[in-house]
Amino acid sequence: MKFLDLAKVYIRSGAGGGGAVSFRREKYIEYGGPDGGDGGRGGSVIIEAVDGLNTLIDFRYQQHFFAKNGQPGMGKQRTGKDGDDIILRVPVGTEVLDEDQETLLAELLDVGETVTLARGGNGGFGNLHFKTSTNQAPRRANPGQPGVERTVWLRLKLIADAGLLGMPNAGKSTFLAATSNARPKIADYPFTTLHPNLGVVGIDNVEFVMADIPGLIAGAHEGRGIGDRFLGHVERCAVLLHLVDGTSETLVEDYQTIIAELDAYGGHLSDKPRVTALNKMDALDDEERAEAKASLEEAVGGPVMMMSGVSREGLAPVLRAVRKEIDDDRIRERKAGEEPESWQP
Secondary structure: OOOOOEEEEEEEOOOOOOOOOOEOOOOOOOOOOEOOOOOOOOOOEEEEEEOOOOOOOHHHHOOEEEOOOOOOOEOOOEOOOOOOOEEEEEEOOEEEEOOOOOOEEEEEOOOOOEEEEEOOOOOOOOHHHHOOOOOOOOOOOOOOOOOOEEEEEEEEOOOOOEEEEOOOOOOHHHHHHHHOOOOOOOOOOOOOOOOOEEEEEEEOOEEEEEEEOOOOOOOHHHOOOOOOHHHHHHOOOOEEEEEEEOOOOOHHHHHHHHHHHHHHHOOOHHHOOEEEEEEOHHHOOHHHHHHHHHHHHHHHOOOOEEOOOOOOOOHHHHHHHHHHOOOHHHOEEOOOOOOOOEOOO
């Protein structure tokens, strides 16, 4: 399934049906009078978060969603039929933005949550509604209210407990593959990961969801490389795991580049708890390890963990450090003998 996290859709609610002007006329009935019914309500456009979806790919092939109009009222006091609603089903974590792509209209974070994006117009009153003691034969009726037409953007932000950050080829996908059943693409060239991946990670009989996003480079907030639009998928994470390539000759600069991109992106990403780890330790000897750790700890101003996604060295302590920063209400216990599940778009 192709991953899509941004879609533009055009929606329009249904117009209400017009009221009817009608009079009762029956043979041998002495008194008639108005009997025009009201118009039906127009259909609304509703968005609903459902389980089992993890991409907005459906909205690439259909962008226009128009609800049905309400039927006009009829004689014999008959009310027109209401127009059918249209329901847009989206993954949990979807945001609805106005046409400017900045104004947040709605945010769906729970399965079954619904929001009405465009309400259908009310039906007009028939002439029966206007009958009074002084006006017993009104010849007026209201037209139905028009529908609402607007353009909105749907933006998906995956809901994960922990997020992976790092330069391209820092070993993020290897780490996710080593700690979960997720199988992201792994290769020895930059930007191997082109879309986010999710994996369920287990440690000490508990599980949490970890997100791997494409690597960042300097200037990503200005659109360089893949850009920083994937950083939205780690906005809802409780903790960020920052992996630094221990074999890089510029590991301090690599670390500072990612921190600068977090600050430029905003969204409180730079304020989230972070665990920093030196990756690819299997390729370094003891002296090189000590030198790399000392230089990075000086730049971080705190402790730096050491690990290797290939040899699985140091994975458990890193996972425990990440787990420590996640609230208990976001963690689920793993049953005995149960293997960690994987979930990816």
